[in-house]
Amino acid sequence: MDLKDEFVELVTRYKDVIFKVCYIYAEKDDIEDYYQEVLIQIWRSLPKFRGESKVTTWIYRISLNTCISHVRKNTKGNINKVPLIDVNLWENDIEKKQQVDEMYSLINKLNKLEKAVILLWLEDRDYEEIASVVGITKANVAVKINRIKEKLRKLSNQ
Known part of the structure; x- marks a missing residue:
């Protein structure tokens, strides 16, 4: 398989992962731009x-790095402003949707590393993969997840 075919296969297989990361970090109008930037970086890498x-x-690492760099460039360091994720899991259940929106609102208050860790954890990624994506040790992932959960609990009680 040549490089072009491999690239097309990767993009086809992992487009949802890439879009999810872009959606987390980009304003609604910029999602496509972020997505294109990630694809360029994947092609180069x-x-x-x-x-x-x-x-x-x-793919996660490239997506995260590209989006974070893009946010830094466009917001002059104000990375803590991340749009809410539209969760369609409970469209018909307004109460649960409100809870999910509140949770993501609280996640928006975390720093960029905490956001990356908790979002990967919420996607059921194992500690080893989270560690690899964010560049910390597996043991540190466990500690960070516990601290982040505690921080989110405190934020929700304010």
Whole structure:
């Protein structure tokens, strides 16, 4: 398989992952731009991918780094303003939707590392993958998740 075919297959397989990260970090009008930037970075990085991590981890890392860099460039460091994620899990259940919106509103108050860790954890990623994506140790992931959950509890009680 040539590089172009490999790229198309990766983008097709992981487009939802890429869009989710872009959606987390981009304003509504900028999601497509962020997505394109991530694709450019994946294309540039693909020849260097050695397979030392899972492809999903590699895609997440590129997506996170690209989006965070883009946010920094466009907001002059105000990375704590992240739009809410539209969760369609409970469209018919208004109360649960409100709870989910409140949770993501609280997540928006976290710093960029905490956001990345907790969002990956909410997607049921294992500690090893979270550690690889955000660049910390597996043990530190466990500690951070506990601290983040406690921080979110305190924020929700304010």
